[in-house]
Amino acid sequence: xxxxADEATRASSAPTPAVASGGVLEMRGVTKVHGDxxxxxxxxxxxxxxxxxxxxxxxxxGKSTMxxxxxxxxxxxxxxxxxxxxxxxxxxxxxxxRLRSEHxxxxxxxxxxxxxxxxxxxxxxGLLYSGVRRxxxxxxxxxxxxxxxLGHRLDxxxxxxxxxxxxxxxxxxxxxxxxxxxxxxxxxxxxxxRSGADVVExxxxxxxxxxxxxxxxxxxxxxxxxxxxxxxxxxxxxxxSSGGIG
Amino acid sequence: MRARREARRRGxxxxxxxxxxxxxxxxxxxxxxxxxxxxxxGIAAMIAVVGISSSSQAALAxxxxxxxxxxxxxxxxxxxxxxxxxxxxxxxxxLERRDDVEQAAGVGRVTGRNVYRTxxxxxxxxxxITLDAVQGDLLEVLQGETVSGGWFAADDLPQVVLGSTAxxxxxxxxxxxxxxxxxxxxxxxxxxxLAPLPLAPELDxxxxxxxxxxxxxxxxxxxxxxxxARADPTRVVEARDLLAATLDPVDPRRVQVSRPSDALAAQQxxxxxxxxxxxxxxxxxxxxxxxxxxxxxxxxVLERRGEVGVRRALGARRRDIRRQFLVExxxxxxxxxxxxxxxxxxxxxxxxxxQGWPVVIPSWxxxxxxxxxxxxxxxxxxxxxxxxxxxAPTEALAT
Numbered sequence: 017x018x019x020x021a022d023e024a025t026r027a028s029s030a031p032t033p034a035v036a037s038g039g040v041l042e043m044r045g046v047t048k049v050h051g052d053x054x055x056x057x058x059x060x061x062x063x064x065x066x067x068x069x070x071x072x073x074x075x076x077x078g079k080s081t082m083x084x085x086x087x088x089x090x091x092x093x094x095x096x097x098x099x100x101x102x103x104x105x106x107x108x109x110x111x112x113x114r115l116r117s118e119h120x121x122x123x124x125x126x127x128x129x130x131x132x133x134x135x136x137x138x139x140x141x142g143l144l145y146s147g148v149r150r151x152x153x154x155x156x157x158x159x160x161x162x163x164x165x166l167g168h169r170l171d172x173x174x175x176x177x178x179x180x181x182x183x184x185x186x187x188x189x190x191x192x193x194x195x196x197x198x199x200x201x202x203x204x205x206x207x208x209x210r211s212g213a214d215v216v217e218x219x220x221x222x223x224x225x226x227x228x229x230x231x232x233x234x235x236x237x238x239x240x241x242x243x244x245x246x247x248x249x250x251x252x253x254x255x256x257s258s259g260g261i262g
Numbered sequence: 263m264r265a266r267r268e269a270r271r272r273g274x275x276x277x278x279x280x281x282x283x284x285x286x287x288x289x290x291x292x293x294x295x296x297x298x299x300x301x302x303x304g305i306a307a308m309i310a311v312v313g314i315s316s317s318s319q320a321a322l323a324x325x326x327x328x329x330x331x332x333x334x335x336x337x338x339x340x341x342x343x344x345x346x347x348x349x350x351x352x353x354x355x356x357l358e359r360r361d362d363v364e365q366a367a368g369v370g371r372v373t374g375r376n377v378y379r380t381x382x383x384x385x386x387x388x389x390x391i392t393l394d395a396v397q398g399d400l401l402e403v404l405q406g407e408t409v410s411g412g413w414f415a416a417d418d419l420p421q422v423v424l425g426s427t428a429x430x431x432x433x434x435x436x437x438x439x440x441x442x443x444x445x446x447x448x449x450x451x452x453x454x455x456l457a458p459l460p461l462a463p464e465l466d467x468x469x470x471x472x473x474x475x476x477x478x479x480x481x482x483x484x485x486x487x488x489x490x491a492r493a494d495p496t497r498v499v500e501a502r503d504l505l506a507a508t509l510d511p512v513d514p515r516r517v518q519v520s521r522p523s524d525a526l527a528a529q530q531x532x533x534x535x536x537x538x539x540x541x542x543x544x545x546x547x548x549x550x551x552x553x554x555x556x557x558x559x560x561x562x563v564l565e566r567r568g569e570v571g572v573r574r575a576l577g578a579r580r581r582d583i584r585r586q587f588l589v590e591x592x593x594x595x596x597x598x599x600x601x602x603x604x605x606x607x608x609x610x611x612x613x614x615x616x617q618g619w620p621v622v623i624p625s626w627x628x629x630x631x632x633x634x635x636x637x638x639x640x641x642x643x644x645x646x647x648x649x650x651x652x653x654a655p656t657e658a659l660a661t
């Protein structure tokens with residue numbers, strides 16, 4: 017039951033719609049300093065809904081810091097990061113957790129799946145913190161797995177799957193909550209080139225059906241296959257180009 | 263679509279927390295088994311101690327129920343000069359004349375006469391067996407039973423009934439027509455052997471002979487040294503106060519009246535201090551078990567930094583992480599506790615069965631045991647769970 021008081025609380029704390037004036041992700045003058053080390057030295061980046069972006073750079077270029085800031089896992093030292101319209105710097109830990117559960121999906125290089133759980137259970141965990149009841153979580157997990165081409169692997173455990181299949185499970189977990197923004201951190205880094213190509217193809221398909229995707233990678237070949245490339249070096253954006261294959 | 267999502271309840275439901283906890287434990291079975299074992303042993307020890315002591319109390323209550331609590335015992339006291347007094351020779355008759363006494367009997371210690379299995383044993387070795395002359399229907403008054411043979415036959419042949427300890431000392435198990443013992447220089451036929459007398463354990467090491475004839479045969483002086491009376495069950499307390507005056511109207515303080523069932527209950531109370539000691543030992547086992555659980559949880563949290571990071575990335579709040587590990591700790595402890603309760607009950611049941619006791623396990627003991635495990639699990643889990651919750655997501659994912 018929703019009361020007037022509930023509405024009032026919601027008005028002050030609830031996320032506003034993602035498709036606000038700017039983009040899904042807006043970074044303005046963002047710096048991140050770890051002690052004496054400047055990881056990011058002033059970054060401006062806007063990612064609009066429906067984009068497929070590669071953030072590419074060598075190790076030490078600030079990629080991981082970018083990922084953490086985009087994913088609201090960390091706050092900027094200065095500047096503004098807005099995800100789905102929410103200012104990250106001024107949000108408390110609970111609000112950021114909620115933001116992640118509702119708007120952000122993560123894909124990690126090393127999958128990070130629970131080894132004792134089936135593919136379906138792993139994917140269903142993606143909805144665990146969104147207040148969705150278990151039967152619906154499992155049903156949506158099965159749908160997400162089918163969507164990434166693993167409809168025949170629903171009850172397999174990670175050790176019964178190939179690397180490429182595991183990464184598909186992880187992608188299904190990231191998209192099962194229909195996130196506004198999908199962040200993939202070196203998604204092909206632990207895969208052979210064939211499986212890697214399949215995973216990139218899957219990300220392109222997800223993007224084609226409306227998901228905004230940011231891929232963080234050091235792999236220039238991978239980046240070249242994506243429509244927009246943001247090149248990082250020493251903590252600043254040195255190139256932001258569209259075109260090529262995209 | 264988004265409005266619907268926001269309308270949903272936030273937070274992880276309790277069933278999901280339990281499911282997460284069970285899953286977390288299931289993936290590390292050996293470690294879980296070992297740390298739960300510590301709790302199980304502690305709880306089992308405490309339940310068994312309480313259960314065995316309760317069962318033994320219940321057994322005593324049953325014995326007292328069978329034997330009655332209306333038996334009174336009278337022994338000589340001391341006079342003003344500190345000399346031991348004597349009881350009147352017609353003590354049994356005096357007691358039976360009272361209307362609050364249903365039945366009375368007595369025994370008179372015969373000194374200087376030892377009891378032997380054969381006439382070949384040297385006089386000096388008495389074997390600790392005393393000789394008592396019986397006045398009145400002692401077996402009936404004490405609610406005693408013979409395990410072999412019978413009570414005195416109604417003839418004048420010299421005969422003896424042996425207490426349980428006395429029979430064991432003499433090596434006499436079963437009695438037949440030829441069983442006899444050597445008392446004070448003559449052979450005496452053994453009529454029977456008594457079962458232990460819980461209300462008159464002093465007679466277990468006695469050889470009992472009828473008072474009639476004992477004066478001639480063994481030099482019994484005729485004065486009882488101990489009287490037993492069955493009082494009217496509704497007037498036991500007042501009878502207890504009045505018996506002394508009946509036996510010694512001049513100075514009732516010169517006889518001592520007691521209620522043997524009270525002594526039995528008091529003995530039980532003494533044993534309860536031993537029970538307290540054992541409970542303490544169980545408590546220490548439980549404490550060690552709790553430390554084991556805490557240790558396991560600390561290690562688990564260290565090992566699962568990656569999992570914590572992923573869950574934070576999936577949207578878990580700090581409190582979701584804290585609850586997950588707290589519930590896991592509770593479940594670990596509770597599993598140990600449940601096994602411990604089952605184990606403690608089994609031990610109690612087996613022990614009580616071998617003693618012929620009823621099995622009594624107070625429900626507060628079982629409930630208290632489980633409650634203790636909940637407390638242990640909670641206390642052990644607070645620190646590791648808090649540590650997991652405080653981990654920065656970036657730091658947790660970096661490993």
